[in-house]
Amino acid sequence: MAGGRKEVVGNLPAELTSFVGRRSELAEIKRALSSSRLVTLVGPGGVGKTRLALHSAAALRRAFPDGVWFVDVSSLRDEELLASTIALALDLQSRSTKWAPAALSRHLATRSMLLILDNCEYLAYACAVMVDTLLKRCPDLHVLVTSRQPLAVAGERLITVTPLSAPDPTRLQLSPVIINQFDAVALFSERAQAAEPRFRITEDNAGAVANLCYQLDGLPLAVELAAARARHFSPQQILNRLDENYGLLDSGSTTTAPRQRSVQGLIGWSHDLCSPAERLLWARLSVFAGSFSAEAAETVCSDGDLPRDTVLATLAGLVDKSIVLTDLDESEVRYRMLTTIRAFGREHLVDQGEASAVRTRHLDYFLDAAAALYSQWFGPDQTAIMSWMRTERDNLRAALDFALTEPSHAESSGQLATTLGGEALLRGVIAEGRHWIDRSLAVLEKSSPTRSTLQWVSGVLVLWQGDPDTAEAMLNDARSTAEQLDDRHGFNMATTHLGICHLRRGRFRDSIELFDQVLELPEGPEDAMCRAIVSVRRGASTYQLGDAERGIALCREAIAISDAHGELWHKGEALWELSNILWHEGDLESSRALAREALRIQRLFRHAVGTAHCFEILAWIASADGDNARAARLLGAADVLWETTDAQLFPYLTGQKDSCVQRTRSALGARAYDESHRQGARSSTDDNVAFALDESVVRRQPEADDEPQLTKRELEIAELVATGASNKDIAVRLVTSPRTIESHVAHILTKLGFNSRAQIASWVAAQQALTRRTSS
Numbered sequence: 190m191a192g193g194r195k196e197v198v199g200n201l202p203a204e205l206t207s208f209v210g211r212r213s214e215l216a217e218i219k220r221a222l223s224s225s226r227l228v229t230l231v232g233p234g235g236v237g238k239t240r241l242a243l244h245s246a247a248a249l250r251r252a253f254p255d256g257v258w259f260v261d262v263s264s265l266r267d268e269e270l271l272a273s274t275i276a277l278a279l280d281l282q283s284r285s286t287k288w289a290p291a292a293l294s295r296h297l298a299t300r301s302m303l304l305i306l307d308n309c310e311y312l313a314y315a316c317a318v319m320v321d322t323l324l325k326r327c328p329d330l331h332v333l334v335t336s337r338q339p340l341a342v343a344g345e346r347l348i349t350v351t352p353l354s355a356p357d358p359t360r361l362q363l364s365p366v367i368i369n370q371f372d373a374v375a376l377f378s379e380r381a382q383a384a385e386p387r388f389r390i391t392e393d394n395a396g397a398v399a400n401l402c403y404q405l406d407g408l409p410l411a412v413e414l415a416a417a418r419a420r421h422f423s424p425q426q427i428l429n430r431l432d433e434n435y436g437l438l439d440s441g442s443t444t445t446a447p448r449q450r451s452v453q454g455l456i457g458w459s460h461d462l463c464s465p466a467e468r469l470l471w472a473r474l475s476v477f478a479g480s481f482s483a484e485a486a487e488t489v490c491s492d493g494d495l496p497r498d499t500v501l502a503t504l505a506g507l508v509d510k511s512i513v514l515t516d517l518d519e520s521e522v523r524y525r526m527l528t529t530i531r532a533f534g535r536e537h538l539v540d541q542g543e544a545s546a547v548r549t550r551h552l553d554y555f556l557d558a559a560a561a562l563y564s565q566w567f568g569p570d571q572t573a574i575m576s577w578m579r580t581e582r583d584n585l586r587a588a589l590d591f592a593l594t595e596p597s598h599a600e601s602s603g604q605l606a607t608t609l610g611g612e613a614l615l616r617g618v619i620a621e622g623r624h625w626i627d628r629s630l631a632v633l634e635k636s637s638p639t640r641s642t643l644q645w646v647s648g649v650l651v652l653w654q655g656d657p658d659t660a661e662a663m664l665n666d667a668r669s670t671a672e673q674l675d676d677r678h679g680f681n682m683a684t685t686h687l688g689i690c691h692l693r694r695g696r697f698r699d700s701i702e703l704f705d706q707v708l709e710l711p712e713g714p715e716d717a718m719c720r721a722i723v724s725v726r727r728g729a730s731t732y733q734l735g736d737a738e739r740g741i742a743l744c745r746e747a748i749a750i751s752d753a754h755g756e757l758w759h760k761g762e763a764l765w766e767l768s769n770i771l772w773h774e775g776d777l778e779s780s781r782a783l784a785r786e787a788l789r790i791q792r793l794f795r796h797a798v799g800t801a802h803c804f805e806i807l808a809w810i811a812s813a814d815g816d817n818a819r820a821a822r823l824l825g826a827a828d829v830l831w832e833t834t835d836a837q838l839f840p841y842l843t844g845q846k847d848s849c850v851q852r853t854r855s856a857l858g859a860r861a862y863d864e865s866h867r868q869g870a871r872s873s874t875d876d877n878v879a880f881a882l883d884e885s886v887v888r889r890q891p892e893a894d895d896e897p898q899l900t901k902r903e904l905e906i907a908e909l910v911a912t913g914a915s916n917k918d919i920a921v922r923l924v925t926s927p928r929t930i931e932s933h934v935a936h937i938l939t940k941l942g943f944n945s946r947a948q949i950a951s952w953v954a955a956q957q958a959l960t961r962r963t964s965s
Contacts, residue, residue: 488550
């Protein structure tokens with residue numbers, strides 16, 4: 190990958206609280222990563238492995254041109270999901286049927302990056318196999334692991350993370366000056382002041398603080414839980430109550446290691462000090478995987494014992510006590526619990542006999558939310574839907590996994606598997622989609638109304654993996670099932686993609702016959718998406734059979750259908766297909782404009798295969814224009830995406846590519862061609878997109894006669910974006926939902942050809958300046 194990038198890339202979460210101490214450990218990790226490509230931080234729960242790994246990585250990220258990437262695997266219990274979890278975190282896509290670690294290594298083979306795998310003890314063997322494979326096949330990859338046990342992979346450098354230094358009250362003078370030199374005390378002081386701003390370590394409380402940190406063995410989690418009580422208790426009171434209830438000062442216990450006992454004691458004491466409502470909510474929140482929203486907590490955790498209107502106040506109490514942590518994103522506050530805290534709550538949930546009931550409410554909540562997504566997909570909320578899916582993926586997985594293990598929830602599993610399978614198509618994690626669908630089909634009744642949908646989605650997944658023979662058989666089965674169930678939409682979608690199977694093979698007349706079966710049916714409101722897909726694919730088949738006028742008209746019809754519903758995903762496909770036809774017809778300028786518009790949409794969705802298609806057509810146009818160096822770079826940009834995703838052009842288009850390659854190489858000469866091609870292959874996709882859109886130079890402001898046309902509402906939102914308002918702020922101002930605002934912002938970015946809110950703000954400022962000059 191190209192080096193010297195100015196922007197820092199990766200997905201490290203922001204640090205919301207200060208990092209205390211660990212200077213020697215930070216230095217050791219830096220040294221270890223300079224000499225070993227695998228460093229594993231080992232230690233007990235609560236010792237601070239994750240925080241140390243994140244802080245170390247943040248300090249080192251400039252050393253990795255292709256970014257520092259964080260993947261938390263603590264919510265996983267299924268080894269088959271490890272590869273897709275890593276791929277999704279790294280925004281990678283693959284249609285490969287190959288062994289998952291090998292497929293992932295193809296993406297990372299040339300990247301100079303640091304991968305952090307957090308909480309690997311839950312999938313120790315799978316993580317070890319994955320890391321071993323990646324390190325062998327990706328020479329510039331470094332891996333930083335946190336785990337309670339080593340991975341036992343060749344070349345692994347172990348660093349044992351010990352508790353923070355704490356003063357020994359039996360050996361030291363316990364004055365503020367002396368004890369403040371210890372990291373555990375510094376952490377307690379900082380967190381205590383966050384809970385109670387008036388808190389200070391004084392001569393009067395220094396002994397109690399020192400004793401407390403020492404008895405807690407300097408474990409960061411225990412120290413932070415204790416400090417959270419500073420609003421209501423003095424350090425001596427905290428120490429007394431812990432000793433009275435949990436015997437922390439009694440060193441004679443032979444059943445529990447002191448460090449483990451300190452964490453258990455603090456969690457148990459924190460639990461005892463919670464109100465009954467807080468204890469109940471703590472247990473019920475343990476059903477969430479990853480993070481959760483306030484609305485989800487209200488819905489899933491409320492009942493007669495915990496009324497809905499009390500949940501938020503109770504949740505705030507758990508946040509104050511550091512039982513629940515908060516994460517901030519642009520549109521909402523999300524909540525989460527540390528793994529150790531969640532496990533404690535889950536034990537109490539089971540002991541209370543509520544596990545099945547609360548997990549069922551969790552399932553129902555996400556089932557209801559997911560059920561509406563399909564009907565809303567073909568519309569203006571596509572980016573918001575994908576964002577929601579990304580945010581809630583851990584919860585959707587957990588809900589589906591529960592449904593698959595409970596016979597009474599088999600039908601629910603089918604609906605959720607459809608949701609995750611559909612997202613797999615969009616995100617490019619085909620193997621995970623098939624994993625869920627196959628498991629669901631195995632438990633569903635033959636008469637299940639979701640069976641035909643699962644079958645056609647599975648058929649499309651198989652088709653995208655390059656197996657049209659198997660896909661054709663599966664889609665035919667889906668059509669039969671849909672007919673038996675009287676599922677007209679399922680029949681239409683199965684028929685549409687069966688036609689695409691024939692199109693891929695160049696059997697254009699057969700594809701048209703199937704497409705016409707769909708177009709001739711009475712149009713229903715739920716079939717607009719199907720008609721858009723059919724129109725563009727029938728347009729391609731019709732053109733290949735020699736009817737250019739009809740082919741162009743059908744593609745334009747697909748674009749019009751998409752525009753009428755405010756959707757972009759399928760519009761991007763139609764724009765590319767029309768661009769291809771117009772390139773064939775010799776209208777290079779129109780073809781280029783359409784391909785660039787399609788590319789902006791693909792960038793918005795970060796769709797690798799769609800982006801590769803756009804690079805291809807823009808390369809063909811550049812070659813036809815005689816700009817051969819540009820063509821070669823774009824061919825390189827496309828080829829690396831084809832290779833890493835294990836996808837390919839439709840066979841009937843490969844001749845066009847081969848002709849372009851031959852023509853470009855002949856014009857440039859082998860050496861110059863290889864150099865330009867290599868530049869495209871080594872540059873990041875974002876850099877190649879910017880190059881293809883001519884964004885590598887400072888963008889000129891549009892002239893009045895080529896000004897992008899924003900709607901009145903889009904212009905209003907653009908102006909609010911320019912003030913620095915978040916989507917949530919704008920939604921409140923305009924009395925709508927943040928999801929709707931996110932969709933509008935996505936459309937504005939696409940129309941203006943931008944990729945950031947800052948660019949929108951600059952554009953608004955330029956327009957306002959132009960208006961002032963004109964009016965004066």
